[in-house]
């Protein structure tokens with residue numbers, strides 16, 4: 001389902017230009033060979049100055065300037081976002097004539113893309129699961145694998161019997177406390193509020209006030225379309241668990257997080273599109289890359305209810321060491337590593353069942 005903004009690319013489209021936070025420069029990028037972004041003489045208004053310019057012309061011109069193959073859909077996303085045409089409807093609207101202002105606006109956005117800025121920041125709104133989220137350089141661009149994190153988290157709070165027959169959420173609960181730590185744009189917390197049981201009460205924390213401003217904007221977007229879901233979310237400021245009210249200690253049913261997990265030594269090897277534009281603070285927690293993950297595994301025991309779960313996104317090479325840490329902590333009854341859609345170990349689920 002599409003979200004509120006009519007001009008946003010379809011959620012089913014994979015984010016094209018940004019690898020996962022832990023993916024180094026070897027990952028493919030749809031914008032790996034951008035063009036100069038400068039209009040050539042042949043690119044001037046309507047490629048001749050007299051013919052009316054259509055959306056099709058703008059798409060073709062953007063494609064040339066970005067040196068983009070047909071599989072790269074940035075031209076369509078940029079033109080659609082400026083023209084206010086939803087991604088799925090652009091094909092039917094390609095013959096529409098545009099004014100000089102639209103043309104100039106598209107040109108400006110294409111130039112930003114050609115200079116290496118991720119298309120998600122350029123268009124400013126990006127789909128994540130069922131929501132359209134505002135994204136800018138204050139927050140990480142939500143990744144497709146984080147949609148999988150939400151899927152796992154939703155399973156843990158399913159009102160029916162959860163994995164292993166545990167009943168994390170049952171019909172007797174009036175409120176089910178959940179926290180998303182390192183919320184960034186709010187992608188995870190807002191999706192849980194929108195898709196999860198109405199009893200969820202979500203605390204979405206970050207230590208970046210700039211990121212929380214973006215999360216606030218997205219919470220307001222959600223409130224405009226689904227006020228009930230938005231009312232379940234509280235944004236809180238602080239480092240990891242410190243952001244939470246102490247009254248939640250021992251009561252949280254689900255701790256979910258996609259923390260920074262890139263080692264400091266990997267930073268230089270990231271795609272320039274990531275390294276030069278996304279916040280380092282959202283990607284690198286410290287020298288090992290495991291600092292935030294370890295803190296979350298170690299700290300969850302104090303905050304989780306007797307029946308509850310910790311669900312984390314991580315890099316494949318971090319999965320087993322972190323699972324081992326969770327097992328040896330003695331605070332969990334079941335620890336599993338879960339794969340993403342491509343089969344890579346990308347999630348840790350640690351459950352306790354001491355009800």
Ligand SMILES: C[S@@+](CC[C@H](N)C(=O)[O-])C[C@H]1O[C@@H](n2cnc3c(N)ncnc32)[C@H](O)[C@@H]1O
Nearest residue numbers: 142182183184206207208239240258259260282
């Ligand atoms: C990988 S991003 C995830 C953003 C969002 N949850 C998502 O999945 O798209 C990590 C987030 O953790 C936040 N962060 C980094 N250090 C933190 C800390 N000490 N306490 C709380 N949040 C932190 C960053 O500001 C960033 O928003």
